[in-house]
């Protein structure tokens with residue numbers, strides 16, 4: 320191992336090539352025998368193989384991406400597969416394209432205050448990975464504990480309104496865990512096929528936990544889908560304040576990490592490196608919990624959401640249903656725009672959604688407010 324050319328299978332590529340049947344994923348689509356032959360014997364310096372990265376594409380036939388990164392180098396070593404998958408998933412991102420530099424600049428955001436008659440809460444999250452350690456599908460228990468140690472140590476040095484405490488999952492009373500999940504603060508053990516079949520959920524709950532400030536406006540998830548998820552959230556519609564805290568906290572955490580010689584995985588082309596190629600770039604999901612009694616019942620609702628470049632989730636997040644017409648609306652993409660641009664996109668789109676909801680409340684037509692792309 321180490322050279323990137325070690326052999327991991329003594330058999331020829333065609334004998335080891337996955338048997339796809341009804342599989343509906345992007346790996347199946349782009350992993351020709353030719354590409355597989357080029358890549359299947361390569362091993363990254365951390366010992367990650369192509370087969371590790373494509374395992375979810377084989378063990379589940381339904382619609383998923385099918386690809387995960389086992390380490391930072393997976394994106395480079397296996398780029399003849401990662402690049403076409405990324406290109407398709409992110410609706411156009413060629414090998415010559417470059418994600419913009421980070422823009423954690425709350426002053427650049429305009430009209431960030433959303434009507435809290437409709438917007439119940441704001442949240443901005445991103446994913447980060449600690450350089451030098453393998454990613455969840457490949458990491459061992461010691462590496463997971465190392466992430467936990469390095470990151471909680473940096474968080475422990477935050478001061479003022481950013482000071483907080485770490486709560487490891489293994490020490491948490493079941494009722495406390497349940498309450499934190501119900502209150503939208505904590506992750507659940509992932510059940511999605513990409514995460515489960517990639518091995519990212521092994522050894523649960525070892526090394527997993529949540530760190531948060533006393534007021535729970537800044538929260539950090541440890542060793543869920545990514546090494547680290549950093550979250551700024553608050554009640555009401557003040558996305559500007561949510562973004563201000565997000566930027567300040569991220570800069571401060573990064574500074575504290577650097578003090579001890581640690582940095583996040585980052586590529587000048589792909590932006591921040593995450594486990595799932597769908598999150599690379601900014602890793603940002605900027606969301607509102609928004610109550611839309613009228614618009615959500617309009618048959619064009621899904622098309623409107625899509626045309627505004629938003630993604631819709633249920634009241635308790637991914638794979639849940641909306642309760643009391645309350646939806647989680649967020650930016651659909653993560654790549655090709657800056658952090659600030661994605662937050663601005665959500666703000667602009669949510670203002671438009673609220674205008675439509677108000678028109679419907681007044682018994683008016685929304686035909687003139689609907690984006691062109693949602694009309695056909």
Ligand code: ADP
Nearest residue numbers: 440441442503604606607608634635636637647
């Ligand atoms: P992600 O993986 O992007 O963090 P999930 O869909 O797994 O998102 O949701 C995680 C939790 O965050 C869920 O409890 C969800 O309801 C909560 N959440 C998402 N957006 C908001 C928001 N704007 N306000 C309050 N809670 C939110």
Ligand code: MG
Nearest residue numbers: 506544636637
């Ligand atoms: Mg999630």
